[in-house]
Amino acid sequence: MTSLSKLAYHNNFNKITESLINFFNQELNCDNWDLIKIPDKKKKKYYPTFTHFRNLVLPANNKIWLSTNTASILTKNKNIRFEKITTLKNMSLYEELILNNFSHRLIIPILNEEDFIVGIISLYFGSISKNDAIIQKITSIKDYINSAILHCFHIHHLQKKIDRYIIKAKYREFYNDITKIFETAESKNDFFIKVANEINLFLGINLIIYRAWNKHTARLSIENICSTKPSNLKINQEYKLTETIANISFNKNKTIYKILSPKNAKYKDEIELLNEGIKTIYLFPIIAKDEAIGDVIFASSEIRFSKNILNLFREIKHFMTHVFLNYHFHRLLQERIKALNLILKITQEISSCLDLNKTINESLSSIIEHFQYDNAAVLLKTPDNKHLYIHSAVGYEPDVIKHIHLKIGEEGITGAAAALGETIIIDDVSKDPRYIQGVKGAKWEMAIPLKVGNDTIGVFDVESKSEHRVDTAELSTLEILAAHIASAISNSLLFTKESKRASQLNAIHKIAATTAKCTNIDSLIKNTINLFASIFDYYAISFWKYDKIKNILVPLINIGKNVFVPNEQKLENTLMGLAVKNKISLIENNAQESNLYTPIDNNVLSEICSPIIIDNEVYGVIDVQSNKYFAFDKQDFESLEIISQHLAMSIKKLLLISELHKQAITDPLTGLYN
Structure with missing residues (x-):
């Protein structure tokens, strides 16, 4: 009893619980009890501040909680009392374990200065009837226990405040460092590497990855890695979207916080991270106007991140997203400028050159170089409007150019585009029965109709062996170029027709005069x-x-x-x-x-x-x-x-x-x- 009188003077929670363990064991013959702090606001789950059970295996930490129903029973009055443990709805594994091993509990409410219940000590017993001697003994020392636990709660609350101030000061220093990096970084990669190093130093995160989404190849590839130890993950390592957890984050624009295990790791990238010793990930996608750019993964070998770290990740997420979006829009702007320069170049060439056949071939070469295609061709309708033949082509075998002639509406992707008057893009030609091979090993084909007014005079066609895919901006540029080429060809054909007619009439006149x-x-x-x-x-x-x-x-x-x-x-x-x-x-x-x-x-x-x-x-x-x-x-x-x-x-x-x-x-x- 003498040791309990000094409980209130302890500033160490461990010493307080140690004294309580000894007292409950020696005086009350009880080795099984827990302490729960009751918060100001009602919650769905109440987690014990301390548990002590002898010869009883408890579930994992995230399974140890009491339901609202149990909390209501424990806090229904302020008196020390014995109660029988009964079955309740929505019981946790922890509550079921207590129900299966004990029949009664002795409830000791902890009251604050305003006489509100702020905590509950529950002592668990097997078969026992109401024991007034135990209640009397607990009542006689309740003030010591109450005072000690309250003191401990105050110390704990004060320590949390101190920790918050320290963390805020560290955050402020961290953000200042990030700002300096942003102001001095020479490129997106330089920015990522420096920021990742700061995060590693500040939080001790094992692995930070930036993966870029390539809309042309429909692949997610690792662009940067910052790791505290050697990693089997490599720069430029590629994944199909369906192979990665980004399949969820991209489609739903959702941040993912996940504790990995062999049971719940179903994606290729999750399994690779598990092999790296990673247990917890925080992944956020980078989305610009519903278009995926990439994602960032913070990965740790520790099980779960603290609330403070998660809050910091949320702040870093907004900051990094802003930076990556800036670089993305800058790149898009540069691409648009290059596309406009290409349109201007080809338009000027077409309008100024007398040899249109040569000009069209040069234009196709420029398009191939700009978009990194393997080949391109312009096919025109025959005079009877029933077939397509190759007028100009770059990247095809001579025999292919010579012998390709397609029935409009019946043969080939180009034949279909000419018949419909609409652009057709086939991502996988092996799955389209209309496809006719023009290039060996081709993976995709695009056919854009060449139109003058409402009339289709031919088709601009690209057939490629690469993984490159055409996006909306690229298609828009190509359709503008196709319109210019169609107009130039139409004018050229009309001019050629009239010139040929004049030439033939002149030849007929000469033949008449000569003969x-x-x-x-x-x-x-x-x-x-x-x-x-x-x-x-x-x-x-x-x-x-x-x-x-x-x-x-x-x-x-x-x-x-x-x-x-x-x-x-x-x-x-x-x-x-x-x-x-x-x-x-x-x-x-x-x-x-x-x-x-x-x-x-x-x-x-x-x-x-x-x-x-x-x-x-x-x-x-x-x-x-x-x-x-x-x-x-x-x-x-x-x-x-x-x-x-x-x-x-x-x-x-x-x-x-x-x-x-x-x-x-x-x-x-x-x-x-x-």
Whole structure:
């Protein structure tokens, strides 16, 4: 009893509890008790300030609490009393453990100067009836116990205040250091490393990680690591979003505070952190206008962070988010400026250059360089608006450029974009049945329609092997460029069409003037074909004489390099043969897939021919071949027919002159010369 009289003079909580343990054991034969501090405000859970149980295994610290129902029973009156322990709703594991091992408890309220209950000491007993002697003994020393516990509570409260002042002073010093770093940091990485070092020094955090989100590759990669010990985590280590806990934080813009364990670690990055010896993480995402930029992870080998550290993390979160957003928007601004410069450059090139084909190729090269694509192409509609062919391309194999021709609406992603008049982006071409390979190993494709007004004249296409993906800003820039390219091509095609028409009319006039001076058929045909060649983009131009008796075509003149010309050509399975048989002009812009005939030369992709008809009999045929798909249009067809008709009249005239000359020098009866 003498030792208890000095309880109130102890400033050490451990000494007070030690004295109480001895007293309860020796005087009351009780080795099981707890002390609960009752706060001013009502709470859902009440955590014991001190517990002492002999031969009883308690649950983990976060499971030791009393419910509101139990607290209400303990504080219902201010008297020392025995009570039977009963089953209540929403009991904790701690309460269930007490219920299963003890039948009664002796309740000792702790009152403050205003006579309010501020604490409860509960002594737990097995089978016991009400014992007035124990209550009397406790009542006689209650003042000593009450005074000691109150004194301890006051000391504890004062210590908390002192700790807060110390922590605030440290925080102020820490924030001053962070401000200095912000003012002197030369880059985002420099800022992160210096701040992370300060956090390590100030809080002793084991691992701090900054991971950047790459919207083009849809990957989260480690950009910076600050660790107090060697780590297996590496810079540029990448994760799919579904492999990381950021899958939750990004989608919900949510800060995550989590105690890791082998049971609850289901993401790849959580398992890696566990392997690093990490037990607790605090992760916050960095989001700008609903767009993820990255995240920051504070990780520790300690189980849980204190409230003070969590509060500090919240402050650091706002500060670091602000800095990272500034760098992000600065980078976006630089990207926009570069994009505008690209638009300006290509627009100026297109508007100032006379050779549009060369300019489009240069523009595609600039686009590839700027956006780091593997290749790009401009495909245009054929004159019949049924197919697409490659007009300009960079990064493709020559054979691919030559042979690609797609049915609009039926073949390829570009065919679909041309039919719909809408941009199509396919992130995984292997999963799209419309995809037609243009580049080996391609992973994604983008097709932007080239439109003039409401009319689609072609498609701008990118097909890439990289992980790069197109974002909204990038797509906006490309659509602006596509509009400029479409306008330039449309104007160029119109100019080319009118120029070609003028050139063809001029050539027809020259042919008429030149052939009028020819005195023999061979020179007439030769001069006509040579003049005709000046107005066509050809692979080969030839004139074939029709032998009616043998029913074959014989070449008289041929213009073209490295072109195979047979000594004679049967009419079967040739476009010229069909023209001779039907006495009509024919055009085929997709020769290799024609249902009418099979070209003898695999290089021939387009062909146009027109028979020379004199008095309803075929004299010969003019044939023009091209190594390009859809090389000829209606205007070419009409010009060839005009020239064929003019040549037929000129040949007829020379044949008539030859016949009259023959009649003048021979006897009409004998056929002998006069």
